[in-house]
Amino acid sequence: MTEKIKIDVWSDIACPWCYIGKRNLENGLAQTAADSDAPQVEVTFHSYELSPDTPVDFEGDEIDFLAGHKGMPRERVKEMLDNVTGVAAKAGLEYRFDLLQHTNTVKAHELLHFAKAQGRQHEMAERLMSAYFTEGRHVGRIDDLVELATEAGLDADAARDALQSGRYLAHVHADQAQAQAYGIQGVPFFVIDGKYGVSGAQPADAFAQIARQVWAEKQQTAPQQA
Template identity: 45%
Template sequence: MKVEIWSDVACPWCYIGKRRFERALGSFAHRDDVEVHWRSYQLDPTLPDHHDGTELDYLVDRKGMSRSQVSQMFEQVTAIAADEGLDYDFGSVVVANSFAAHELLHLAKAHGVGDGVKEALLSAHFEHGEDIGDREVLVRIGTEAGLAPDEVRRDLETHTWRDAVVGDITAANSLGIRGVPFFVLDDKYGVSGAQPTELFARALDQAWQESHPLVMLQPVTSGVAVGATDAVACGPDGC
């Protein structure tokens, strides 16, 4: 079963959603048969590689909210993240364009380490105040995941994965995705937002049952199929 997840590295709810989905997947009976594909999305593609100002300044300008409102929002999201085992530090977040980070993610995916790099990027941005627009930071994250540093530098400099990132964003637009995280299960079921773990668990069960329906077999005795009236079974009304 395939699960595609559109998300942005600079999205606090995407990290929370990742944790909640992982918890649901961890208890899913068929988890070894689930393929998770990270897809790219940008909440603000207009950001420069390096933005002057804090995350607080940026959101005040972008959302038109007061500084106290944004600060209160930070406190609420930080508390929710903490419940998922995440240690957000909005005061140290470096505001930067996430496109290069998405290019790194596609390179990592091609080498089978996409999930590890996704985790490292989100943690670097929200927990450790690292600049996800800085190429050296990206090279280090890629190298720590097992990628060759020269390949990471080359692909970032030549934008080898630009079309792949743009393709993901185009696909999101065609699906009508206007916010992230957004989960698509088996090209059929969509789940929007960092939903509770229980909802992800139900979605996984439903998608699996739809793609793996139970087929009832008729028992055979002496070469003759036994009808339902001949079957021996117990039910709510007795045996």
């Protein structure tokens, strides 16, 4: 029996390319599902904070944040956001930067680790990114995160306790340390079976191709059953 391909994804909730990369990965894997010998894949999300110094309640919109954080002219920032909105649309995502509430994402990452322990990390990652980029929901405050957790099928009281206690913060820091060890300097970043690194929101076709390639490699090296 060939072991599943392990895909480890480093991303940030507040990274527009990370949501696009997530959806392209899912669409790419969906392309392989009809294969006679479809690759078996296990995807795990890992924490990466692009701007850990961001306040929980940022005053201003996304243009204000990027213009201040990156020192870019506002018109250039607007062009950049229009571009990523167009790319997102091709992936089937409707970005609403006009509604987006910029915030610190560390608590959202803690919630992802709590969700992973409950077997619902994928549902939580999707709920957080959709809430942030398409619905204008706040993903930095505990009350808002608990509400999103319940929408992803998690227990409200358990989620609140996990966030208030901060017991998953060490997991967030461990992911960030691993990213540093890998030399990851930007996200999304995909580590395929611990040996291939894929940077950026690659097209769905690229993810389908690498899944098929790695699956074929694994089958060639897998021990044969007697």
